[in-house]
Amino acid sequence: MEKENLKAAVHLIKKAGKIVAFTGAGISVESGIPPFRGEKGLWNTYNPDYFHIDYFKSNPEDSWRLVKKLFYEFYGKVKPNAAHSALAAMENRGLLHAVITQNIDNLHQEAGSRIVIDFHGNLRHVVCTKCRKRTRFADVDPAQPVPECPACGGIVKPDIVFFGEPISPGVQRESFRQAEEADVLLVIGTTGEVMPASMIVSFAKENGADIIEINTTPSMFTHSLTDIFLQGKAAGQMTNLCDTLGVSL
Ligand code: APR
Secondary structure, eight states: OHHHHHHHHHHHHHHOSOEEEEEOGGGGGGGTOOOSSSTTOGGGTSOGGGGBHHHHHHOHHHHHHHHIIIIITTTTTOOOOHHHHHHHHHHHTTSOOEEEEOOOSOHHHHHTOSSEEETTEEEEEEEETTTOOEEEGGGSOTTSSSOBOTTTOOBEEEEEOOBTOOOOHHHHHHHHHHHHHOSEEEEESOOOOSTTTTHHHHHHHHTTOEEEEEESSOOTTTTTTOSEEEESOHHHHHHHHHHHHTOOO
């Protein structure tokens, strides 16, 4: 069954005009970043309420402490894994047009992917809550309990989408345009539990895309939208896919 699925996936990719990847936390698990949900999910250890924009606004110091502990502790230490590299290699071969990622870890960019849409933002930058200036996280003083804007001294927040925050209209527009144009959507490592991100998959399907899904366990999409389910870890499945496509990593 697995071999047939892989062959069917390669057939769809070879005949597709436009291929887009939609990724979630599962693609970074083999880089050492735990997923949010499931047995070892981060939300089993940390209360997601503390990652709500209202909590950040009323408790910036504690919110920054948690964000640094939860996200920045991994950030800069973990490296892309073979799944990230495989997507970058497919893009180099003209077999992938864009990655839409829910992840904030910047690993697609570090693996060499050039067209990456950070649907939930990216830890690489912070944004000033006063003057809106975006600054590289590397250029603020991370030791400050609440890092300050180098331009106006205002409180900066990580350039990530907190719960309760809207997704930037430009990011949504571009993401849904990519999904609309996709002939194949490669869905990797996501439960599909978070809106509006998960609507990208149904929107691509409604506009004629074939859905190829890679996940270790079935997701919200598997029994409803997925056409080909490659069950297994992202690094191994993507390596098999590239080997069969003749794309060297
Ligand atoms: N390879 C492939 N898939 C994996 C692997 C792996 N090695 N390990 C785990 N998975 C799968 C899990 O089965 C699960 O379906 O990855 C998925 C991770 O799901 P979540 O932790 O819910 O992550 P995600 O779907 O990206 O969450 C969406 O929720 O909390 C918010 O903003 C956060 O972007 C995140 C959003």
